[in-house]
Amino acid sequence: MTASVCEREIETVSRQRKRRARSRTTSPLPPLAVSSLQPHEYDLDPACISLVCPSCRTWVPIRVARTERATAKLVPHHTEPAGTEDPVRCPGSHRLVTIDVTVARWSRRLEEGVAETNGRRSSRVMRKPKPTVAPAVMQIMASLLDATVTRRAYEAHTQGCSACTPSADTHCVDGARFAYLAAHTQRHEPARKAALAKWEKQAECYERSRWCERELGWTKTAGAVRRADVQRAHDALAAMLQSLSPKQADGPQLTDWERADLMSAITTLATRLDQLSR
Structure with missing residues (x-):
């Protein structure tokens, strides 16, 4: 009897759980497709998956879905730099994100863009001015x-x-x-x-x-x-x-x-x- 009471008391104590963002808030903005962005505006590296928020143009991490019911969202963020008093929440917070681009395709597009930029050069011909003939x-x-x-x-x-x-x-x-x-x-x-x-x-x-x-x-x-x-x-x-x-009668007199x-x-x-x- 004493052992069952002790187990019940131990079970009623709240256990320490792993911290997770469990907010169900969703932004009223339409879902954002990753394919609609430029390759340099998102990063699909699993270690730091993020993109540039279209509302505030800052890099924001993406909360990736861990279950079938969960969806990918942009984490809550502010429009001001860190440490600013009374920061304003960006309207792009909790915006749904549709990841319709694979990591391989994203890497290939980045490599093609770098190769195209490196091979580009100016086609304008800079002609040197002809020196004028000195007069006699x-x-x-x-x-x-x-x-x-x-x-x-x-x-x-x-x-x-x-x-x-x-x-x-x-x-x-x-x-x-x-x-x-x-x-x-x-x-x-x-x-x-x-x-x-x-x-x-x-x-x-x-x-x-x-x-x-x-x-x-x-x-x-x-x-x-x-x-x-x-x-x-x-x-x-x-x-x-x-x-x-002078105002004073006994003052210095002029010669x-x-x-x-x-x-x-x-x-x-x-x-x-x-x-x-x-």
Whole structure:
């Protein structure tokens, strides 16, 4: 009798069971088929089977079915990082998952995608820019000199050189260079003058626009500047008048020279204040 009572007391004590998620809650969202996701958005490795939740775009483990009645679900998870106060439950929690892809097929799709990505390369041809030909020295000087200067330099060289004969069209090396430079500048003189006139006109328009901008800015701030100048002169004049007649009778008195200088400064400030107030 005593043994049966002891067994009954032992059986009534709750046993320690293995922790399992036994929640019957199901998300109202439609079941999620694994085949509708990209291969890189789910992992069918039995050690860590999981997928990317379409609602919050985070990796979530899948509670795999252990019996025939049970179904695969997404475990409950939050949309905020771990440790956040008052986290919000993701609507994709407890969502049913249909695993309609085998592990072999998933591995094969991953291998095909990696091979396709590794074999891909850009088909765009990056052509190197062709280097520009540097202008000759005569071409550089032609843009800096006008026809009159080059013609005078050519005439001065031919007069002092015995080997140069302009009538016979015979020149030395320097004479030939001066002749080419004079002809080149004479031919391009109209274009140079037109370009110079255009540049001067653009520079004049730019300076005029800058001047108008400065005048417009000064017009907007002229009133505030004038009021500030008047207030500054008024404060300085009030300070000088206060020092001229101190409040305490036994205070330090000004000498005749100091009083004369102070009266001159007061007169100058009064004149300036009258000019600013007009």
